[in-house]
Amino acid sequence: MRVNVPGTIWLGNDELLLLSWLAQAQQVLGYTKSFHSDATLTLAVVHSAGTLNALGIQLPPLTLQHATLVEEAELLSRRERRVRRWLLSRVRNPEPASPVGAKC
Numbered sequence: 001m002r003v004n005v006p007g008t009i010w011l012g013n014d015e016l017l018l019l020s021w022l023a024q025a026q027q028v029l030g031y032t033k034s035f036h037s038d039a040t041l042t043l044a045v046v047h048s049a050g051t052l053n054a055l056g057i058q059l060p061p062l063t064l065q066h067a068t069l070v071e072e073a074e075l076l077s078r079r080e081r082r083v084r085r086w087l088l089s090r091v092r093n094p095e096p097a098s099p100v101g102a103k104c
Contacts, residue, residue: 001017001018002014018045021035021045022049023059023060025049
């Protein structure tokens, strides 16, 4: 993960993703969700969200949108890779054309 230096006037993708994880963890069922394959990172996110809740700081629901967009982009990317592999396999190993009128 990349975090910009303090004072930067914009948030990077990784920072937006982290904020969306915090917003998700603040939701009622967010404490049971795994945000990352690294259990330590997930624990830190849940703990930080609990601290924000205790301080009365609630991240707005709009923050959740970034996580949804990232998940959709990852799903689309995986689907595109599968389709690309399938197309390449068809080009490299085309199925023989069946003779006209032959029963399959």
